Amino acid sequence: MSQARSGAPGRRGRRPGAPDTRAAILGAARARFAEHGYARTSVRSIAADAGVDAALVHHYFGTKHDLFVAALELPIDPTGVIVPAVAGGIDGAAERLLTAFLGVWDDPELQPSLLGVVRGILEPEGSALIREGFLPAIILPIADALGLDQPERRMPFVASQIFGLIVGRYVLELEPLASLPAEDVVAAVAPTIQRYFEMPLP
Amino acid sequence: MSQARSGAPGRRGRRPGAPDTRAAILGAARARFAEHGYARTSVRSIAADAGVDAALVHHYFGTKHDLFVAALELPIDPTGVIVPAVAGGIDGAAERLLTAFLGVWDDPELQPSLLGVVRGILEPEGSALIREGFLPAIILPIADALGLDQPERRMPFVASQIFGLIVGRYVLELEPLASLPAEDVVAAVAPTIQRYFEMPLP
Numbered sequence: 306m307s308q309a310r311s312g313a314p315g316r317r318g319r320r321p322g323a324p325d326t327r328a329a330i331l332g333a334a335r336a337r338f339a340e341h342g343y344a345r346t347s348v349r350s351i352a353a354d355a356g357v358d359a360a361l362v363h364h365y366f367g368t369k370h371d372l373f374v375a376a377l378e379l380p381i382d383p384t385g386v387i388v389p390a391v392a393g394g395i396d397g398a399a400e401r402l403l404t405a406f407l408g409v410w411d412d413p414e415l416q417p418s419l420l421g422v423v424r425g426i427l428e429p430e431g432s433a434l435i436r437e438g439f440l441p442a443i444i445l446p447i448a449d450a451l452g453l454d455q456p457e458r459r460m461p462f463v464a465s466q467i468f469g470l471i472v473g474r475y476v477l478e479l480e481p482l483a484s485l486p487a488e489d490v491v492a493a494v495a496p497t498i499q500r501y502f503e504m505p506l507p
Numbered sequence: 508m509s510q511a512r513s514g515a516p517g518r519r520g521r522r523p524g525a526p527d528t529r530a531a532i533l534g535a536a537r538a539r540f541a542e543h544g545y546a547r548t549s550v551r552s553i554a555a556d557a558g559v560d561a562a563l564v565h566h567y568f569g570t571k572h573d574l575f576v577a578a579l580e581l582p583i584d585p586t587g588v589i590v591p592a593v594a595g596g597i598d599g600a601a602e603r604l605l606t607a608f609l610g611v612w613d614d615p616e617l618q619p620s621l622l623g624v625v626r627g628i629l630e631p632e633g634s635a636l637i638r639e640g641f642l643p644a645i646i647l648p649i650a651d652a653l654g655l656d657q658p659e660r661r662m663p664f665v666a667s668q669i670f671g672l673i674v675g676r677y678v679l680e681l682e683p684l685a686s687l688p689a690e691d692v693v694a695a696v697a698p699t700i701q702r703y704f705e706m707p708l709p
Contacts, residue, residue, distance in 0.1 A: 432679050440681060461675055461684035462695055468679075469671025473663055477634050477670075479642060482663035489709060493664055497699045507691060 329355040330362055334376040339433035343373060343441045373442050377434060378425070380418035381409060383443050391450040398451055399498035400491055406467070407487040410475060423471055440464065448502075455506050462501040470494060525567075531557040532564055536578040541635035545575060545643045575644050579636060580627070582620035583611060585645050593652040600653055601700035602693055608669070609689040612677060625673055642666065650704075657708050664703040672696060 333354035337346045348369050352359040366372040374382050386409055390402040409415055425431040444464055448456030473479045474490065482490070535556035539548045550571050554561040568574040576584050588611055592604040611617055627633040646666055650658030675681045676692070684692070 436679050436681055458683055461681040464681060465671035465675035465684065465696075466668055466699070467671065468674045469667035469669065472670045472674065473667035477638050479638055479663040479666060481660055482667065492709075493703075493706065494667075496702065497668070500698065501695075504695065507694075 326355070326357060326361070327365055330357065330365060330372075331376055334372050335434060338373060338376055338438045340437075342437035343369075348372065370442060373438055377439065378418070378422055380415050383409075384446065387443070387447055388450065391447055395451050395453075395502065399502060400495040402447070403491045403495050403498060404487065407490060410471065411487055416475065419471075420475060423476060451502060453502055458506050459501060459504075463498055466494065466497050466501065528557070528559060528563070529567055532559065532567060532574075533578055536574050537636060540575060540578055540640045542639075544639035545571075550574065572644060575640055579641065580620070580624055582617045585611075586648065589645070589649055590652065593649055597653050597655075597704065601704060602697040604649070605693045605697050605700060606689065609692060612673065613689055618677065621673075622677060625678060653704060655704055660708050661703060661706075665700055668696065668699050668703065 330351065333351045334346075337351050337354065346369070348362050349359045351372070352362045355362070362372065366375050370384075371382070386405045387402065390405040391398050393401060410419060422431075440460065444460045445456050447463070448460050453459055470490070474482050477483075532553065535553045536548075539553050539556060548571070550564050551561045553574070554564045557564075564574065568577050572586070573584070588607040589604065592607040593600050595603060612621060624633075642662065646662045647658050649665070650662050655661055672692070676684050679685075
């Protein structure tokens with residue numbers, strides 16, 4: 306993970322030393338989320354680890370969800386893409402989700418940061434962050450929004466096809482997958498995601 | 508890529524200094540395959556880059572295909588798994604392929620080496636090796652064996668689901684995907700691969 310948000314305009318604290326404080330909070334958040342998982346981690350425990358007051362964490366980062374997104378160093382909050390994509394219900398949900406998802410990844414301003422995150426998740430701490438955080442905080446809410454049964458068993462299959470698409474199109478740049486128009490990728494891959502949404506589970 | 512085959516039992520050359528020669532050949536092979544692709548790389552050009560005779564390359568590594576597998580540092584030759592899996596024809600091909608594939612990946616003796624390869628492919632040289640070599644040398648022959656049309660357009664989708672399965676089950680260890688019996692994973696994912704084998708392409 307290579308991009309730090311601590312220097313982003315408008316996100317600085319007001320007193321000297323604040324960037325160090327922000328970095329300490331993000332470091333504590335990454336370690337907590339990775340070790341204990343998203344659900345079992347409190348903002349209070351992160352604040353204690355960083356040696357600051359919980360109010361300061363909220364002041365800098367907002368909610369626990371916002372802090373998690375900052376800890377993952379994603380350049381955008383994925384729920385902003387996901388929620389509208391699934392708001393239309395189960396029919397066509399995979400197509401809308403994938404269209405929104407490719408719109409973000411195909412954006413040349415966002416792609417370098419996103420690639421940094423992907424490379425980071427193959428490191429052990431990054432893997433734990435995804436396993437303990439990304440799935441419960443970001444992927445499982447898709448299933449909730451769509452009213453799917455057994456989301457914990459179902460959504461890892463969805464995640465597997467999405468990860469594979471990222472690796473093939475953006476990391477390995479396999480042709481012609483890398484340069485196909487987004488709509489052709491959606492046409493080929495959306496039925497996979499839709500089936501994972503709807504397939505019966507044992 | 509962390510595993511070197513140069514020290515493997517029974518693979519040593521006969522004279523002092525041979526391990527260095529093997530390493531030089533593998534380094535030259537990786538650079539050539541990554542830069543020029545599998546099809547446009549000759550054993551002779553690799554030998555020249557390594558400052559040895561082509562016959563020595565064949566002596567150490569066998570065919571160009573064998574040398575490519577050695578350069579990827581795969582612990583097994585994947586064609587040994589793939590060819591029997593697709594030999595039964597298109598009906599059920601994805602199920603047989605995925606069963607064979609998971610059999611290899613679930614083998615605790617092979618998995619650490621395979622994970623090393625996966626981590627390596629996210630580095631730029633590794634990405635090029637996969638893009639220029641793995642697809643033409645290993646994935647496209649699956650399409651040929653099955654008689655699929657437009658294999659270059661079709662097989663990257665197959666690769667995307669396979670990569671994603673590797674990342675989800677073995678790298679991120681997303682539960683329950685990581686601990687599901689192989690047959691449950693095959694039941695869920697084989698229809699995806701089978702559809703990619705058979706879907707009409709624009």
